[in-house]
Amino acid sequence: MRLLIKIMSVGFLCLFFASEASAAEELTREQILDKRMEYYIKYSTDTLPWYYLAAVDQYERNIQEVRKDLPERDGVVAVQFTDDFWVGPLNPLGDDTNLTTISYFEGQGRDGDNDGIADRQNDEDVMFTLVQYLSPQVHSEKDFEKALKRYYDKDLTVKQILTNAKIYKTYEVLNLDKRAFVLAISHNYSYRSTWGDKRGWGGRRMHEGTDLFAYSGVPVKSATYGIVETKGWNDYGGWRIGIRDVNNTYHYYAHLSGFAKGIEEGKIVEPGTVIGYVGSSGYGKKGTAGKFAPHLHYGMYKYNGRTEWAYDPFPLLQKWEREEKTRYKLNPAAR
Template sequence: MRKLNIPAEKKPFYFFSVLLFITVLYSGYLLNQIGLHMYVNRINGTSIQYEEFRKMKLPPSRIKKVKKDIDKVEDLTITMLINDYELSEKKNIKTSNLKKLLPQVKHNEAYQELKKYYYAILNDIKYFPLPLKENGDSYVTFDDSWYADRNYGGARKHEGTDLMPEYSITGLYPIISITDGVVEKIGWLEKGGYRIGIRAPSGAYFYYAHLESYAEGIKKGDKIKAGQLLGFMGDSGYGPEGTTGMFAVHLHLGIYIDTPNGELSVNPYYILLYLQSQ
């Protein structure tokens, strides 16, 4: 092995530099370990904050990672628990640290429950609920209207996303299924008009409301394929069966999951952003 030929007058500086380098590395290691310990304590010492979880603040890029590898739902769950259910580029956690955290939190009840919900919502989504134009643009626009005020039937909050078409014409725009699944509910609801509900294989319930009509022959119990025609956009609802024209033509999309406390709605907005971008 070749020996370093260090001039005598530079040896103190050289060894000081090496010592400083080692000290910095070790300090970084200790700080990282302290950070991991704090993350573990935070996860193991918390319960699910359902109202924050329901907002589903998931950038499409993060949903895409999970869709490419469903095992990434574990990383997503840990990251959301640590970051108060909201992700941004500044809040990412290193993959190496996520691998260290998983064995220490994977048996935590809140982690297990939350992971099940993210899996149920994300695993089966495949198609935007309306066909896209040839250039990839959409025939509809939509905003994050989660929990906006609504007043029909009394003061309440909007628990879904409204997709508004270019032209307010009933029966013009086909509605397609986002997922595979089974028709669990179909028919009239006072607030939802002609609606159809699809239970996806992983457990989430996808609710399509205010339809003008249904696809021919579709009925409760039918198996549905992602991309299959469900019906056509309309303006039905807000009254007894057959009521139309109480609002502009649009599709109301809702997503629901079953929890120990009953059925829970979640914000579809970020799911739709992801599906529109595919």
């Protein structure tokens, strides 16, 4: 009996210390981002700068978060390869790590850390394989675009990855989590959840977004780091702006009275950048206005690598509003 108790005690202690060691090995978000950047820089080349690698990796991470058919890769980097790509289309061993047989079956899996195997669970091997695949094809930004098109065969995927690359190149950091509320909080405004409300102009449809009511001319701000993808007139949304960020999200700002100076398609913006002004434009041909009270229609659309679909922005607007009010309490001059 005493022996059994001792065995159970030792077993408990082993489990306890194992869990403690595991917890100690868990990385903070900042540590993860630092490690990712180390990989990107280590495997970058003159024609494959780190921000190209970061852009592809971030895209892969984004789609894994919203696709049930794609497992989230357990590693610092998120890039995943299919069996056919890694081990070769005719290789009978889908989990093959042997460099000789992978090469024989024309697989692309490579050994990045010189341990003698090509392991898809190894971040070093994954990054090295990505670079070895892209390097022979890429000698310019246009080549990078063509290589992405060959691999993914989807125009919106290519556009998203190029967007990521431009933003990372501009800010030279991976942590782009900051968000801003979409209206200047020093002005009067009101909003509630209007997701799913019925809309009739142009045919019966569901309201895909949140309406924020304010006086005409109140500044409208970018919620995120991103690139202005669309700017101009839409018969439904009037004067509108679309901004794509590094999280596969398209931010839609509609019914504006006008655009801020310097805001053009292709411009990189950041949280808090004034992009336009509240208005009542839309529901008609170019220039139509005044068919409804001035407000900002704000929508969010997620791209999952196959389709782009709308989701309710209201909870995030509330969160960003709270965060912004807290910031301005600490620094009233920033208002």
